[in-house]
Amino acid sequence: MSTETDRVNLPPATDVKPQRSVWPDLSLLGVALIWGVNIPIMKIGLADVEPFAFNAVRLALSAIVLAILALRESSPATKWPPGLWKQIAIYAVIASGMYQILFLLGVSRTATGNGSLIMATVPMWTALLARFLLSEKLNWLARIGLTTAFMGTLVVALEKGISSDRHLLIGNFFMLMAALAWAWGTVQSRKVLPYISPMRLSAISAVSMLPVQFACAATSLTSILPRLSDINVWGSIVYAGVLSTGLALPMWSYGVRHSGAAQAAVFQNLVPIVAIASAWLIQSDPVTSNQILGGVLILGGLVLVRRSRG
Secondary structure (H helix, E strand, O other), X not given: OOOXXXXXXXXXXXXXXXXXXXXXXXXXXXXXXXXXXXXXXXXXXXXXXXXXXXXXXXXXXXXXXXXXHHXXXXXXXXXXXXXXXXXXXXXXXXXXXXXXXXXXXXXXXXXXXXXXXXXXXXHHHHHHHHHHHOOOOOOHHHHHHHHHHHHHHHHHHOOOOOOOOHHXXXXXXXXXXXHHHHHHHHHHHOOOOOOOOHXXXXXXXXXXXXXXXXXXXXXXHHHHOHHHHOHHHHHHHHHHHHHHHHHHHHHHHHHHHHHOHHHHHHHHOHHHHHHHHHHHHHHOOOOOHXXXXXXXXXXXXXXXXXXXXX
């Protein structure tokens, strides 16, 4: 309890200048860098390993990391409504089942720049799905932004590469389906996040879908064992599993909690830029005119969508 003497001795309010911590912004920047480099790093490992075997091992590592972090997290006593487990199971199938498989098929077939730009459209698809599944309204600015971002998506997704390789076009399609799956999972998560933390939801989802991932890799798991002595393979698996799918989540949550969603969105827009730059440096991937035009339209449209929300 303060006294009148305490109040007199306090410095004037105008002299108090609280310092805002830089750690939340550094955390968000770190996540943008981790996610941006993830696709080119994964492509290095996938060059020598069967994709589903790679996916099973990396997702097992990420599930371990998420489970440990979730167990260390304090959980508020919240009564779960009937049917919540069913909603969590639906989210797990979408986010840790469908999305992870589609993302793998996309990464293994498309260029890094294309994949990262298509994945950057997740907020656009999330807004559209929320409009139809949750009846959320879209104002005129959001509609302009969604249209702009969609045009950019078409420019990138229809990119067939310098040699008109249809393999790349198929990879773009899988990556587009992955973006839709992640957006669908985001909308689905809104039904359960009032009762469970993002960390625990991610851990339950990741662990429960591991049997599916290992079933997909059943015929190729033994082939990955001799390759684990290669630094390119195990380094890629550890990076994609522990960092990108594991530690990046609590870093992102920490940054959003302390810096806000608007600030986080700014850093999220850096992911495709980092991905294209790292692909150019690591893999000598060329930057195409379609990627530049599509990237400008996608990022510009997403800025309009986010401004429409205030």
